[in-house]
Amino acid sequence: MSITGFDEQTHDLREYETQTLVPALCKILSRCEGIDKRKTIAQLTTCLKSDEGIDYKGDGARVRKMINVIRRECRVPWLIASSSGYWVASSREDLELYIAGLRHRGQSILAVADALEQQAEEYTQVRCL
Numbered sequence: 001m002s003i004t005g006f007d008e009q010t011h012d013l014r015e016y017e018t019q020t021l022v023p024a025l026c027k028i029l030s031r032c033e034g035i036d037k038r039k040t041i042a043q044l045t046t047c048l049k050s051d052e053g054i055d056y057k058g059d060g061a062r063v064r065k066m067i068n069v070i071r072r073e074c075r076v077p078w079l080i081a082s083s084s085g086y087w088v089a090s091s092r093e094d095l096e097l098y099i100a101g102l103r104h105r106g107q108s109i110l111a112v113a114d115a116l117e118q119q120a121e122e123y124t125q126v127r128c129l
Helices: 015-029 041-052 060-072 092-128
Strands: 079-082 085-088
Touching (some): 015 041, 060 079
């Protein structure tokens, strides 16, 4: 499923991504238990080459898309993230805090969409007068 406006970055995974890159990323990420072992996108790309022998030249958006699939398919349980990288939560509390943060961000995005819809309606009404 691609996201409208971000179709190029979020299109469905290609066969090479699904069969080669995702399993390699799962292997790397499953070793990242605890925040002290977190990996950035750049570090994950480096690990693909050094640990798995894969010279991946794709962009960060595609790696994030693959990580999204890994999370949704529960391939690496408790995989969480922050602006400083991805790692496997080492406690249920860490996982629950992350989930709460995701829900808050989702609500914030929906609030912006609601406000823009309201603005569009008001703008349309003003233009029609």
